[in-house]
Amino acid sequence: MELTLKKRKRNTIIPGFSLTLGYTMLYLSIIVLLPLSMIFFNTFSMSWSEFFETISHPRAVASYRLTLSTALAAGLMNVVFGTIIAWVLVRYQFPGKRIVDGLVDLPFALPTAVAGIALATLYAPNGWIGQFFDFKIAYTPLGIIIALTFIGLPFVVRTVQPVLQNLGIEIEEASASLGANRLQTFFKVIFPELIPAVITGFSLAFARALGEYGSVVFIAGNMPMETEITPLIIMTKLEQYDYAGATAIATVMLVASFIFLLIINIIQWYTNRKFNQF
Template identity: 60%
Template sequence: MFQSQLKSRAKMKRRQIIPGFGLTFGLSLSYLSLLVLIPLSMIFIYTSQLGWDGFLKQISQPLVLAAYRLSFTTALAASLINLVFGTLTAWVLVRYSFPGRKLIDGLLDLPFALPTSVAGITLATLYATNGWIGRLLPFKVSYTQTGIVIALILIGMPFVVRIVEPVLQNMEKEGEEASAVLGANRWQTLIHIVFPKIRAAAFSGFALAFSWALGEYGSVVFIAGNMPFKTESAPLVIMQKLEAFDYDGATSVALVLLIASFLILFLINFSQWLSKRKFADQ
C-alpha cells in the first residue's frame, strides 16, 4: 500500500515537472514545421512539378555533374581527414594533461562561432601564393580543390572531436588494463578494446562533418575561385542559378543535396540503433 502511494506521488511529480504537455508539444511541432518541415517539403513539391524528365535534364547538365563530383569528393576527403585527426585530438584532450589544454579545447569550437565567410577570406589570404603559408608551399592552394578541402576541414573539425570526446570520458579503463596485463601491446589494445567502443561515435561525427561540408558555401566561395568544371561546387551552382532566376535548376540541384543529407541522417540513426542494440545484448 505504502509503495503504491509512493509510486503514484512520483508519477504526479513527473507530470508536474513540465506542465502543459499538450501545449508545449504543439508549439514545438509548429516551430519544427514552420522552420524545417514546410520549407524542405516545398523543395520536393516544386521539383515534382518539373516531372521526372525535367528533373533529370536539370541535374544531368555537365556543369552540374562536375559540381556534384567536386562537392562529394572534397567533402569525403575533408571528412576522412577529420575522422582520423579529430579522433586523435579527442584522445589527447581526454587522456592527457598538459599546459594549454583548456585553451585548445576551447579553440575547437571556434569554427562554430566564426562566420564561415570570415574563415574563407582568412584561408584564401593565408594560402595565396603571396600569403604567409602559401609562399612556403611548393604547390598552389588558394583557388584549387586543395583549398576547398582545407576550408571544409576547418568547418568540420569540431564534429568528430565533440562527439568522440564524451564517449572517451565515460569509457571505463578496466578493459585496457586487462588487455595490458594479458600481454597485448598498445596497438592491439587500441584496435580490439578502444576502437570498437568509439566506432559508432566516430562514424556519427564523420557523417555529420560530411553532411555539413556537402552544403558548405561561405567558407568555400572565397578560396575556391569558382572556376566552372574545376572549383565550382554544388552550392555555388545553386547560388548562380538563383541569381539568374533559374529556380527550376536551383531547386533540382538542391534536392539532390537534400536527399543525400537525409540518407546520411538515416545512416547516423541506424548506426546508433545498432550500437545500442549490441550494447543491450551484451
C-alpha cells in the same frame, strides 16, 4: 512495473501539454515544414525531362562529384586528426591545454565567411602558408578540403572526447594484465569502443560539409567543372532567376543527404549491435 509507470505518465498532473505541443507544431510548421515542402512542391511542377536535364547537366554532375569527394576527404582528415586531438586532450597534460581545448570550438563560433576569407588569404600562393608550397592550394579542390576540414573538426573531437573520458581504465588494465602490449590494447580494446563515436563525428562533419557554402566560396576559386560546389550552382541559378533549375539541384542535394543519413543510421545500428553483443 513498466505498465504502472506508463499509466502514471499518461495521467501526469503536469500542465501545458496542449499549449506547448500546439505551439511547437505551429512554429515548426511555419518556420520549417511549410517552407521546406516548397522544394518538392516546385519540383513536381516541373516536367520530368526538364528536371532530368537540369540535374544531369555536365556542370551539375561535376559539382556533385567535387562536393562528395571533398566532403569525404575532409571527413577522413577529421577522423584521423580529430581522434588524435581528442586523445591528446583527454589523456595527456601539457602547457596551454585548456586554451587548445577551448579553441577546438572556434569553427562553431566563428562566422563561416570570416573563416573563408582568412583561410583563402593564408593558403593563397603568396599567403603565410601558401608560399611554402610549390603547388596551388587555394582556388583548387585542395583549398575546398581545407575549408571543409576547418568546419568539421569540432564535430569529431567533441563526439570522441566524452567517450574517451568515460572509458574506464579497468578495461585497459585487464587487457594489459592478460599480456597485451599497448598497441594491442589500443587497437583491440580502446579503438572498438571509439568506433560508434568516430562514425557519428564523421557523419556530422560530412553532412555539414555537403551543404557548406560560406567558408568554401572564398577559397574555392569557383571555376565551372573544376572547383564549383553544388551549393554554388544553386546560388548561381538563383542569381540568374532560374528558380526551377535551383530547386531541381536542391532536390538532388536533399535526397542525397537523406539517403546519407539513412546509411549512417544503418551503420550505427550495425556497429552498436556488433560491439554491444557481449
